[in-house]
Amino acid sequence: MKTLYNFLTALIFVSFVVACKPVPTTPQASTDITGKTWKLTEINGQPIKLKDPKRNPFFKLNMASMRYEGNGGCNGVGGTFEIKPEAMRIKFNQGMSTMMACDDLETEQLFTKALLAADNYSVNGNTLTLNKAKMAPLAKFVLQ
Template identity: 70%
Template structure:
């Protein structure tokens, strides 16, 4: 029994060491917008006004499969995206969305429209801004903690 425990702990230690050594360098650095949840705060320069504050639109970018997912307030949204973090370019591709009617449908539609229109972004601390060309920001988000 003692030999089995020693074998088990040795194997477990070896697995942990190998998994740490072989872990690829992550592109989700502290300056990255990927792997984080971004909560909508403004659309077209205006603070959002939600009838249901608990249903705040948000999205997350998953770099491993190049997919975004989130919620517009009552409907799930998702699809693929392309990103060039070194030049802060982004493109959200049309994806899927559920189609449930809700109180904040206007905000949800503006949120989805902003995602699909964005072609670049800026990051200032915990504030992410999605932009189109050099025009005013389409949407602002805060990092959800």
């Protein structure tokens, strides 16, 4: 009987030690895209071509106000957005834009069009992709 008692005590002790041992984990990439500045790198599958690299289109999502703000390369853009992070769904609502005349408005127009057409997104490391349904990506961004 004493042997059985010692065996069960040892078994419980070993089980406790194994259960308390930390399990190594792999760091997970964050899929939270809010509060970060995202710089445009591709539009409709093509790398962007800028006359002035300092005027790279970008945007940022502010969860407190549920507003997005950014710049299309010349004009400021902004408006409201809706997001469902658990489903990686997003919707940019038509907002405002400044109306300055610029040399290169093509990239800016494609950037704005991609924001308004997007209905979902994906994140791979520091790369954000805005998509529409299951079609090819509309635009790709890198964390700035």
